[in-house]
Amino acid sequence: MPITKNPARQELIAAHVDINLADVANNVAAPALDLPVGAVVVSGAFVTTEAWNSTTSDVMDVGDAGSATRYLTDGNIRALGARVPLVPTGIVHDATNNTLRVTWTSGGGAPTTGKVRLEVQYFVKGRAAFTQG
Numbered sequence: 001m002p003i004t005k006n007p008a009r010q011e012l013i014a015a016h017v018d019i020n021l022a023d024v025a026n027n028v029a030a031p032a033l034d035l036p037v038g039a040v041v042v043s044g045a046f047v048t049t050e051a052w053n054s055t056t057s058d059v060m061d062v063g064d065a066g067s068a069t070r071y072l073t074d075g076n077i078r079a080l081g082a083r084v085p086l087v088p089t090g091i092v093h094d095a096t097n098n099t100l101r102v103t104w105t106s107g108g109g110a111p112t113t114g115k116v117r118l119e120v121q122y123f124v125k126g127r128a129a130f131t132q133g
Contacts, residue, residue, distance in 0.1 A: 008128030012042065012121045021052070021114035024104040029061075029068055033100040036124055039093045041071065044086035044120035051080040052114035057107030060116065062086055065097040074105070077116050092125050 017033050024030050035041070044062075052058035062072040070091065075084035091097075102118065 005133075007131040007133050009132050010123055010127050010129040012123055013039075014119070014121050016117055016119045018049070019102060019116050019118060021111060024102065026104060026106045029063070029101040029103045031099045032062075032102045032118055033120060035093050035098045035100065035120075035122060037093065037095050037098055038125040038127070039098065039122045040088075040090065040125055041086065041093075041120055041122045042088050044071065044088075044118070046072070046075055046077050046082070046084045046086075047117045047119065048077045048080055048082040048115070049117055050113055050115035052078050052111060053109075054078075054107040054111040055109035057105075058111070058114060059105050060084070061103040061105070062118070063101055063103075064093065064099060065101075066091075068101065068103060071100070077104075077114075086120070 058078045059074040060077050061069045063070040071086040
């Protein structure tokens with residue numbers, strides 16, 4: 001039996017959110033970005049736009065309701081300009097886990113600076129913007 005070709009096409013959708021030190025608490029998951037039902041993350045990253053200054057380290061996790069570290073575990077965001085890629089998993093998000101959450105873990109002290117941008121690219125399963133052929 002031959003493969004049934006799918007003519008449906010869609011562009012990747014890009015979303016981002018800026019996260020400041022004041023927006024997060026140490027070791028507490030914070031909702032950061034909502035995805036539509038059916039979304040599949042294919043790439044993304046944290047980009048440090050202001051250096052973080054905890055005593056020894058600053059890392060971020062990215063996950064959802066199903067797994068706090070689904071896309072990133074302990075990504076080092078400390079240095080200005082750092083770019084830490086997310087790791088796509090192929091999961092299709094549903095209504096119970098369509099919010100990406102970030103968890104910042106401080107290396108101690110009382111940090112006073114830190115900003116990152118969370119960038120995410122995804123497609124939505126079953127959606128078509130146009131057809132090919």
